[in-house]
Amino acid sequence: MIAKKLSTFLRIQSDLDDMDAIHAAITNAIIFKGTNLWILVFAIVIASIGLNMNSTAVIIGAMLISPLMGPINGMGYSIATYDFPLFRRAVRNFAFAVAASLTASTAYFLITPLSIAHSELLARTSPSIYDVLIALFGGLAGIVAISSKHKGNVIPGVAIATALMPPLCTAGYGLATAQFSYFFGAFYLFTINTVFIGISSVLFSQFLNFPIRTLVEEEKKRRVHRWITTVIVVTTIPSFYFGYLLVQKERFTVNANKLVASISALDGNYLLRYDIHPASNNIKLIYGGVSIKQSTKDTIRHRADRYSLHSVNLDIEQGFSTSDISHDITEVDQTLRAEIGRLALALQKSRDEHVTSETRQAETRQVLLELKALYPQVTSLAYANPIQYSGDKPSDSTHLAVLVVSTKRPHLRTVERQRMERWLSQRLSAPGLNTFYKEE
Template identity: 55%
Template sequence: MRTKLFSYLNLDSDVENFDSIHATIERDINFKGTNLWILSFAIIVASVGLNMNSTAVIIGAMLISPLMGPINGMGYSIATYNLPLFRRSLKNFLFAVAASLVASTLYFVISPVSTAHSELLARTSPTIYDVIIAFFGGMAGVVAISSRFKGNVIPGVAIATALMPPLCTAGYGLATGQFVYFFGAFYLFTINTVYIAISSVVISQILKFPIRTVVEEKEKKRINQWITVIIIITLIPSLYFGYELVQRERFNENADRFIKSVSIIEGNYLLNQDVNPGKRTIRLVYWGNSLSEKQKRSIIERASSFSLDSSLIQLEQGFSLLDEKKNVDEISKLNSEINRLKMVLSKKEQDADSLRIRLEIGKQLLTEVKAFYPQVTTCSYAEAKSYDDSTKKYVQEPLVIFISRKEDFSTADRAKLQTWLKNRLNNKTARAYFETRK
């Protein structure tokens, strides 16, 4: 059983010739000719996609970007202790990074659109989840490069690990002087770079790529120490940011449930709320009868039921005697909100009345029909949707079942009851069914 399991997990049978793998990695390292032109185009495409907030364009830039080449080269050269190849990979990688930063910065300097859209902001707050994506995405990429069956893994890895967008976002930060964006995006790019390279190291060692250079044990140990240091330095901030992300999401969920529970407080209506997950504060603005101290304490104390610190709840009364214009505006808002709530309550009452009436229809029909047809002992009422395959629409049809426990319904009785039912319900689609249970 264990041997069979290992045979499924074994990669050796699918691994490409080591010389071919080495040649592929060496070829993709260089940024000249075709790769240089493709890099230039990818930079512009990614920058425009971020500027226009176009997800499709950004994905296109990820697919055509050749940045994975030197990163895989660095990981492969570290795993095989090929320092000359590592230097070449690092040199080409730094050149690509510098070119991308310069080009994207120049683009955003001259672009008339400087708004930070959602696609751009998404690249400024890396977390531990980005580490996981980069590491396992990189492993998939290296396995695909090493395999004789490439498939469509490489494009998928390019999209998942997203090297080009954070680099162009860093250029946006430089162009607009928003260095928080620059450092956040560049840190995300660093995470992707480091953990894709580390995944290359891991797979290269698992597949036992041959060491092509002579290296001393002391040098190997020093390289391994440097790898450990880089992994730790890159990982620690992402753990903190990941923890902060989880806390913010949890705070938002708790705040949302808390706000719904205090939207109406004894004649006071919640007009506005402001939830700040960064500062962990909740600001609530009420309108209506002035909140008493008792009501304020009740609202603040209720926060603890939703795992919220009561000291973070800020309560404000929307009405201000010092600002007449504001009072008029607030009164208008209050009237609109009151009218809306009245309409909502009226609609709910109508729905409830309609439901109660429908529940009683069967009972009413039974009472009325027994006066003429005493053999009817049970009456069931329901509304069904009748679909027409030519129009793909449905018609709501009342269905009534009359049950007799004494004698069968004659044909004449059935016809009379059917006609009576349609007139009684004022619905020509109403249908009557008859059943005898003796």
């Protein structure tokens, strides 16, 4: 009873469209001329721009626009129904579509000023067995939708999941930049998608016994089956190898991160930065702290073995050492101390000169008061110690004591001036005082 109910839920025959309608839908989607061709070229350019700008949304939009699924389903359907004329038409149209796509994408990447390979582009250069599964089940969903009465929105989803357009654009990028590893990797991914979407169409068409519209000999059928098996094997074998490499890289990355977490601080050293390179089986570690000893390196190697990283290449570097910093700090400290001492002497000299100047001003004011008491004609004094130069050398200079006396009428007589000059020389402790008079 349960099995009967389950089979009722799983039956799809009741949802199938008319066989002639299915045949017409698949046949019409094969054609690549006029509208379909222009849509394909526009989709290729949009996808190329999306890859160039690393925009996932733009790439998805291009995959929704692309009509590449049509001839692939046509090839699978024609093989399943042994319709060889239809198969040849599908192959010709598909080859033309691929050539047009490669030409458009290569032309775009030749003229664009942006040539950096971003993550969205690089993701299409390393296919694996997982891409085989995506193409197979995506293709099954696509042929089921085409055969159904309801259609729905499955076809756009299949176009996104199987991603036929981005690998072609990436292949065009590889041709434009002469990076043939990108070209072959991306074109292999495109081949996987094409083959297994087609194979899914073959399997579903034969499972539902789509009508065979021509007479075919049994020997020819067996030959077709052998060719299908050969294509599947040849296409799949490399994907197993690439899948194995992908698993190894993932395992290496996981174990390397565990190792890094366990050696972030060792013997006074602290991990400043690390780089994990699964492709080259290398881990780069940069530490700061005391100088890294051989015993520390041995500890890191031992822990790498613990995390199954037996053949990893460990590149351990000293980012900075605290001993070097201490030495540098000592040198800087000595330099700063010397500079502070020089500045202190200069400041003290400036203070002394300032004090001397203030003392001289006070002394000159006091002398003026005393001199006015003796000689009322004196109104002001100006006292200075200039330097007199008599040659080009510093030794050819002497310090002078110069006094300017301003007087008013009645002016001082010569005898009074001589007496005043002797008094000023003793009062100011300035032998050889040069006195000048300014009569008002």
